[in-house]
Amino acid sequence: MSPMFYLYLSAVLFTLGAVGVLLRRNAIVVFMCIELMLNAANLALVTFSRINGNLDGQIIAFFVMVVAAAEVVVGLAVIVAVFRTRRSASVDDVNLLKY
């Protein structure tokens, strides 16, 4: 089976994640869609690694996972902090800088 199909799947998942970030108003769901995009990028990296026959792509995917874990920790802490002050997890309510 050609590994190209994995790349197409990765493109579809990445697009769905991007659409979710733009569509949803709940900060947690937006965050989950970002995770979906990161996962899609990882799938593409692993597939590239296989296509090129060396392991560097897998290493980069591994580092992406580490960075994603750190990002989730900080991002969710920000969401909790915002929820404490606003009693809301909606991205529309974080608009103080607008005025």
Next chain:
Amino acid sequence: MSPTILAAMHTSGTEAALFWIFGPIAVLAALGVVFARNTVHAALMLGGVMLILALFYAAQDAPFLAFVQVIVYTGAVMMLFLFVLMLVGVDTKERLVETLRGQRLATVVAGLGFLLLLIAGIGNAAIRTSEGLANANYPTNAAGQIQSGGNIYQVAKLIFTRYVFAFEVTSALLITAALGAMVLAHRQRVMPRRTQYELMRERFVRGAHPTPLPGPGVYARHNAVDTPALLPDGSFSELSVPTRIRELSAEQGRRPVPSSLGSAAGSDRSSAEGDER
């Protein structure tokens, strides 16, 4: 997995079958993440996508990443998501009003355009053959002997030689993230902590129920928490049914007091039961 097994897996249609069964499921689950009303459902769908991706990593000669995916993503990240979901409140309703006019239509159009662009780009890429990872995972010496223990050995070799600086920087990143999360989620106590004595005083001064609330009634025919307790004078105690259960009973159209109970338990019987309590 030995090289021969891997080779057999690639020549047979196993991988294609795996892909065509789980690929569409992954896409459906991703759609679920984007469009599910309930946030918990979205989180579970995302967990499904991550598990399927782990399967695909395993199929693509990346067993190390497959395990890391399951442990880090579905194990740690998704649990953190669910934890924060429960903290923030699962039942916070998402407003479905468009803040910017025409945003949804624009998003769908932009998404489709982006997808077309990506697919056209992948289709145009001059990838004819796939090298496969058999050589990278199992390098041989001049005599043709396999010199490695497989993917995990080779990945470890790369991480601790060529990428060792990035690996060390990662540790700084993780420590910074942990400290940042602690600082962000920390709440400074503005008022001194109230002692048990003060709490007790406050409760008695307000005059509201210093004792525990009465338990729900348990009768011969109704043994349920939504059955209110009978008071000595034959009336029902609303306090004995927890508020949430009372709300649920009202939502489902059930009255908190079964009418049959009121007629069956006569005034003298109910008062007798009340005396026993």
